[in-house]
Amino acid sequence: MNLPTFKLQLHTGKPITEKDFKGKRVVLFSYPKAFTPGCTKEVCSIRDGFKEIKKREVEIYGISTDPVELNAKFAKEYDLPYPLICDPDHELLDKLDMYGERTLYGKKFMGVKRHIHFIDENGNIVKTIKGVKTDQTSDQILKALDGLGWD
Secondary structure, eight states: OBOOOOEEEETTSOEEEGGGGTTSOEEEEEOSOTTSHHHHHHHHHHHHTHHHHHTTOOEEEEEESOOHHHHHHHHHHTTOSSOEEEOTTOHHHHHTTOEEEEEETTEEEEEEOOEEEEEOTTSBEEEEEESOOGGGHHHHHHHHHHHHTOO
């Protein structure tokens, strides 16, 4: 699967499109909602493993339906060293199967699925992790990078 076209904003307010990923190896992870316990564990796990992940010469981005203002507060509060993509209308999330029916405590609802996509320099999604373990996200990313030979 190829990365689809999109035009969104980062938590900084700066625009981002698929062209910004061109020629780069990218790790794109989704999280349902800023400041919730699971999402906080997930982004902090990646923050804590960021230096090791960056050694692999990959760019890392988080994506959620949260607005710019909320993601900006989230990034600042937890000192996140990577950008967060704001997709309030789930434009890109839908295209990447990162948004859809979920079940939580036996209730079904529509929302962000917790997935990680690995995108190569040509914009191809070469691996996807579903079933992300929030407190072990950086370890899951590093293991996948090893498996892809991205070192």
